[in-house]
Amino acid sequence: MAEASLCAPPTSRSGANPQLSSDTDWREVARLVLTSREMDRLEEEELVPARQVLYQFSARGHDLAQVLLGLKLRDGDAACGYYRSRPLLLALGVPLADALGSGMGRAGGYSGGRDIGVVFNYPNPGGAHALPMSGGVGAQYTPAAGWAQAIRYKAEVLREQDRGNIALVLGGDASCATGGFWSALTIATTQKLPLLFYVEDNGYGISVPSTYQTPGQDLAANLAAFKDLAIFNGDGTEPVEASRLIDAAVAHVRSGRGPALLRLTVPRLEGHSYQDTQTYKSEQVIAAEWARDPLPKLKAHVAARQIGDEAWAALSQEVAWEVARAREEAEARPVLPVEKVADDVFFSGTHAAVGGRAGLGLDGTYEEPRPEGQRINMVTAIRRVLEQELEANPKMCVFGEDVGPKGGVHAVTLGLQERFGHERVFDTSLNEEGIVGRAVGMAIAGLLPVPEIQFRKYAEPATEQINDCGTMRWRTANRFAAPMVLRVPGGFFKCGDPWHSQTNEVQFVHNPGWKVAVPSNAEDAVGLLRMALRGHDPVLFFEHRAMLDDSWARRPWPGDAYVLPFGRGRKTRQGDRITIVTWGAMVPRCEAAAEGLSADVIDLRTLMPWDRDMVLESVRRTRRCLIVHEDLRTGGFGAEIAAVVADEAFLDLDAPVARVTMPDIPSPHHPSLLEAAVPSVARIRAEIDRLVGF
Numbered sequence: 001m002a003e004a005s006l007c008a009p010p011t012s013r014s015g016a017n018p019q020l021s022s023d024t025d026w027r028e029v030a031r032l033v034l035t036s037r038e039m040d041r042l043e044e045e046e047l048v049p050a051r052q053v054l055y056q057f058s059a060r061g062h063d064l065a066q067v068l069l070g071l072k073l074r075d076g077d078a079a080c081g082y083y084r085s086r087p088l089l090l091a092l093g094v095p096l097a098d099a100l101g102s103g104m105g106r107a108g109g110y111s112g113g114r115d116i117g118v119v120f121n122y123p124n125p126g127g128a129h130a131l132p133m134s135g136g137v138g139a140q141y142t143p144a145a146g147w148a149q150a151i152r153y154k155a156e157v158l159r160e161q162d163r164g165n166i167a168l169v170l171g172g173d174a175s176c177a178t179g180g181f182w183s184a185l186t187i188a189t190t191q192k193l194p195l196l197f198y199v200e201d202n203g204y205g206i207s208v209p210s211t212y213q214t215p216g217q218d219l220a221a222n223l224a225a226f227k228d229l230a231i232f233n234g235d236g237t238e239p240v241e242a243s244r245l246i247d248a249a250v251a252h253v254r255s256g257r258g259p260a261l262l263r264l265t266v267p268r269l270e271g272h273s274y275q276d277t278q279t280y281k282s283e284q285v286i287a288a289e290w291a292r293d294p295l296p297k298l299k300a301h302v303a304a305r306q307i308g309d310e311a312w313a314a315l316s317q318e319v320a321w322e323v324a325r326a327r328e329e330a331e332a333r334p335v336l337p338v339e340k341v342a343d344d345v346f347f348s349g350t351h352a353a354v355g356g357r358a359g360l361g362l363d364g365t366y367e368e369p370r371p372e373g374q375r376i377n378m379v380t381a382i383r384r385v386l387e388q389e390l391e392a393n394p395k396m397c398v399f400g401e402d403v404g405p406k407g408g409v410h411a412v413t414l415g416l417q418e419r420f421g422h423e424r425v426f427d428t429s430l431n432e433e434g435i436v437g438r439a440v441g442m443a444i445a446g447l448l449p450v451p452e453i454q455f456r457k458y459a460e461p462a463t464e465q466i467n468d469c470g471t472m473r474w475r476t477a478n479r480f481a482a483p484m485v486l487r488v489p490g491g492f493f494k495c496g497d498p499w500h501s502q503t504n505e506v507q508f509v510h511n512p513g514w515k516v517a518v519p520s521n522a523e524d525a526v527g528l529l530r531m532a533l534r535g536h537d538p539v540l541f542f543e544h545r546a547m548l549d550d551s552w553a554r555r556p557w558p559g560d561a562y563v564l565p566f567g568r569g570r571k572t573r574q575g576d577r578i579t580i581v582t583w584g585a586m587v588p589r590c591e592a593a594a595e596g597l598s599a600d601v602i603d604l605r606t607l608m609p610w611d612r613d614m615v616l617e618s619v620r621r622t623r624r625c626l627i628v629h630e631d632l633r634t635g636g637f638g639a640e641i642a643a644v645v646a647d648e649a650f651l652d653l654d655a656p657v658a659r660v661t662m663p664d665i666p667s668p669h670h671p672s673l674l675e676a677a678v679p680s681v682a683r684i685r686a687e688i689d690r691l692v693g694f
């Protein structure tokens with residue numbers, strides 16, 4: 001295809017209903033498009049050169065269609081956009097001073113200066129929320145699918161009135177090559193969710209032409225055969241055509257007939273961002289793009305509707321004043337006090353404006369176990385907590401691969417779907433980004449998602465969603481939060497292997513905003529899981545495969561309202577010659593290794609937060625510290641503990657702080673290789689003896 005035709009309008013079929021009459025308020029459209037243009041101009045001509053704004057993405061060319069679409073959203077809908085979505089935000093009613101001030105990194109606005117201004121979020125009570133965007137291309141899709149699923153959940157499970165709400169997700173042509181796009185497409189079509197995909201096809205992803213993103217450059221044409229997906233495809237610069245297509249696509253999704261894909265071609269009239277000089281485009285291409293500028297087309301269109309030259313000029317003037325006023329207001333805002341930069345990582349007493357609050361409170365719970373009955377294994381214990389909380393909390397839902405009729409490959413969710421139904425306990429498509437991203441959208445919508453990842457390593461495709469979820473409260477300055485409990489089994493079992501057996505819990509500790517539970521036994525699992533389900537932060541709940549049915553880990557049921565607060569270790573043995581710090585499947589090994597010796601064995605139980613006070617108090621008394629973990633040595637969580645002990649108890653030590661860990665290799669398969677790699681009782685004992693005799 002010739003380069004000059006990259007930005008040509010499409011010739012493929014259009015799903016528009018020609019009979020549909022638009023109720024568009026064209027004066028409002030003009031006002032918003034002019035506002036967006038004036039903001040782009042102000043940034044490009046003044047604020048970026050003055051270094052008042054550091055990241056700038058022009059929306060010129062994309063603006064008309066976004067405004068038309070934004071004006072169709074209403075209370076109960078939500079939109080998840082990307083860095084070029086400011087016109088849509090303006091249509092939702094975001095204050096102009098926030099739209100400008102956020103780019104300046106000032107206090108207030110979207111993030112209080114913690115995030116770049118183009119990565120928007122907008123709590124909008126009474127209107128459609130703009131869900132927190134991500135700087136990662138494609139990461140916007142699956143949370144939007146989660147919001148769409150929450151719409152249905154609220155109608156079917158919570159019996160809230162069905163008001164025809166929709167979720168909208170915006171993405172560029174290049175974003176449609178990401179895993180997130182395909183994941184959300186699979187979720188929305190298989191579940192027939194009210195999700196509208198709006199693809200703004202400007203022919204480029206920075207400099208890469210869309211020939212690299214979809215064959216033939218027309219994703220809508222390529223998806224024509226996709227079942228249960230309505231396609232609307234056309235020109236986003238033509239006021240009449242664009243508004244008809246938008247109306248039809250929105251109406252389709254509102255009617256409950258399932259998802260739709262709306263692809264509109266638009267020219268990107270400036271570089272990708274301010275810094276991009278577009279050397280990869282020829283002069284002809286740039287000229288052809290400017291020939292498609294929607295602004296003169298809009299002007300001509302509204303001229304035929306009583307907004308002639310004079311009215312247009314007056315409107316432009318009015319908009320310029322408003323933007324200038326917003327600039328003054330934004331410039332008057334201070335920079336966030338630096339002491340506040342570490343606030344809002346975790347819930348600290350004030351709920352986010354949107355998201356969370358779905359867990360039951362702590363009223364009636366107790367922190368001392370009240371053991372009853374026979375000892376039960378960890379599988380039964382975890383299942384019983386899930387069952388009780390599902391029973392008591394209709395906002396809670398459990399999902400993941402094989403968790404439905406099969407009851408999970410570890411049998412933890414056995415029988416839950418039968419009891420609570422397919423809306424609340426459900427199988428998902430095999431896409432971990434989709435599992436966690438969908439949970440994010442559901443949590444923002446006020447549900448309590450409890451997703452399962454089948455094995456620790458398979459959380460890797462969800463890494464981006466996990467990270468974005470954890471940072472949400474901080475980067476939106478407590479405007480949004482997405483608490484969830486992510487259950488992840490892992491660690492070795494009877495044998496090892498590089499895929500099912502790793503722990504790598506330290507990676508979650510490294511994701512700001514996540515709490516991390518690593519229970520070693522049934523009683524702690526009950527208390528920590530219930531606490532997690534009633535808390536306000538995302539929690540990684542690690543279920544060690546070797547402990548799920550281990551006899552050592554079996555404990556009596558600790559009571560129906562037992563909770564174990566995070567950050568409280570437990571001394572499973574007490575003594576004064578050495579402190580052994582450990583967690584998970586290493587706890588019984590450390591106990592066995594310390595047999596016959598006076599030692600403190602500390603089961604940390606949670607790693608974020610971890611019980612520094614208990615460890616330091618113990619080490620100051622025993623003067624020796626050994627850390628034992630299953631994870632790899634280099635950069636494992638033991639390194640953190642060792643550093644803290646060295647830092648804070650250096651003068652109390654009589655021996656070096658030591659670690660027994662896996663070597664830096666994946667878990668090996670054969671049981672004898674595995675046993676040689678995982679810390680054994682003999683290896684731990686040898687290190688204890690070395691330190692005690694030091």
Ligand SMILES: Cc1ncc(C[n+]2csc(CCOP(=O)(O)OP(=O)(O)O)c2C)c(N)n1
Nearest residue numbers: 084135136137172173174175202204205206
């Ligand atoms: C996961 C990820 N990879 C790469 C980038 C860098 N990046 C930012 S925007 C972009 C191009 C996206 O193009 P498109 O989706 O077509 O949107 P457009 O900018 O054209 O509107 C790239 C490669 C990123 N932000 N995230």
Ligand SMILES: [Mg+2]
Nearest residue numbers: 172173204205
């Ligand atoms: Mg593009």
